[in-house]
Each structure stands twice: as C-alpha cells, then as structure tokens.
Amino acid sequence: MVSITEKSMDRVAAAYHEAGHAVMAYRVGWWINDDGIEIDRHQHTGLSFPGEDTNSRHAGMVCLAGWEAEHQFHGKGGMRNAASLLDDLHRVIDGTGCDDWGDVEAMFQAMMTDNPGQPPAHYLRDGIECLHKTRIELRNPVVWAAISRLAQALTERGSLDPESVERIIGPMTQLSANKKLHSGIIDAKQ
Numbered sequence: 001m002v003s004i005t006e007k008s009m010d011r012v013a014a015a016y017h018e019a020g021h022a023v024m025a026y027r028v029g030w031w032i033n034d035d036g037i038e039i040d041r042h043q044h045t046g047l048s049f050p051g052e053d054t055n056s057r058h059a060g061m062v063c064l065a066g067w068e069a070e071h072q073f074h075g076k077g078g079m080r081n082a083a084s085l086l087d088d089l090h091r092v093i094d095g096t097g098c099d100d101w102g103d104v105e106a107m108f109q110a111m112m113t114d115n116p117g118q119p120p121a122h123y124l125r126d127g128i129e130c131l132h133k134t135r136i137e138l139r140n141p142v143v144w145a146a147i148s149r150l151a152q153a154l155t156e157r158g159s160l161d162p163e164s165v166e167r168i169i170g171p172m173t174q175l176s177a178n179k180k181l182h183s184g185i186i187d188a189k190q
C-alpha cells in the first residue's frame with residue numbers, strides 16, 4: 001500500500017530529479033527542447049545540445065544530475081558511491097542494462113561513443129570524475145537554488161515548456177562556452 005504522503009513525496013522527488021537534469025544542462029551549455037519537462041506520466045526532460053559538443057563529460061554530468069539532485073533533496077537514492085557506477089558499467093558492457101539505471105547507461109554510452117574501444121577502467125574513471133564534478137556543481141548555492149525553484153514549479157504544474165524553464169532558471173553562468181546550433185537531441189528519462 002502506498003500512502004498519499006509517500007506518493008506526493010515521490011512526485012516532488014521526481015520534480016527534483018528532472019530539475020537536476022535541466023539546470024545542469026544549462027550549466028554545460030545545453031538547453032531544453034520543445035518536449036519540455038514532465039513529471040507525472042514519463043518523468044521526462046527533453047534536451048538539445050550544441051552540435052560541436054562532443055564532450056561526453058558534459059553528457060555525464062547532465063545524466064548524473066538527476067539522481068544527485070534527488071539525493072541532495074531527500075537523502076535517499078542517488079549515485080551514492082562509485083561501486084554502483086561499477087555495477088552499471090558492467091551492465092552497459094554486458095548489454096543487459098535495466099531501465100532503472102537509464103541515466104547511468106546514457107552516460108556510459110556517451111563516453112563509449114566519444115572514446116571507442118577504451119578499456120572498462122577508462123570509462124569507470126571518467127564516470128567517477130563526472131560524479132564528483134556533478135556533486136560539486138549541485139552544492140553550489142546558485143545551482144541548487146535554481147533546481148529548487150524549478151522543482152517547485154514542476155510540482156505545482158506537472159509540466160513546463162522550454163520558455164518557462166528558462167525564465168525560472170534565470171541567468172546561469174555556463175561552465176564552458178558553446179557557440180553553434182544543436183544537431184542532436186537527448187532525452188533524459190528517469
């Protein structure tokens with residue numbers, strides 16, 4: 001049996017999860033595409049990225065920010081330690097990934113596309129580095145305040161279009177400059 005309290009907590013946690021993806025996306029120079037953000041049916045954040053951004057560490061940070069934002073919010077879940085990254089690395093390499101870990105799979109897939117043929121230790125090292133950088137970002141008060149504002153708006157409205165997301169996040173200093181228009185889309189799902 002699921003109580004109303006648990007259910008609404010799940011919903012708020014989903015809002016923080018998706019807000020984490022979205023704010024980190026802006027932080028690395030990506031943006032929300034026309035799919036917007038939705039937390040009730042699919043827990044979905046539609047993201048676009050600059051065509052020349054082949055930096056898989058950006059993808060890694062955007063992917064991990066969902067779980068880490070949830071963890072920072074309620075202290076549960078999240079990528080608590082590197083051992084879970086290792087488990088997921090094996091899942092990706094074995095091709096037996098499970099849906100619950102879609103974000104981590106997406107991160108490792110981006111790394112493998114960027115650096116084909118590397119030994120597993122290479123991807124694991126990059127993954128751990130992404131995890132550390134993501135945590136540092138989320139502890140930045142400006143970043144966390146933006147995530148909290150966005151999560152609150154998502155909890156109230158259930159979904160947000162890209163213009164609303166941008167307005168709520170506000171001006172966000174980017175970690176690195178990206179210039180050209182996007183050529184691809186990534187969907188970061190819970």
Ligand SMILES: [Zn+2]
Nearest residue numbers: 066103189190
């Ligand atoms: Zn996610």
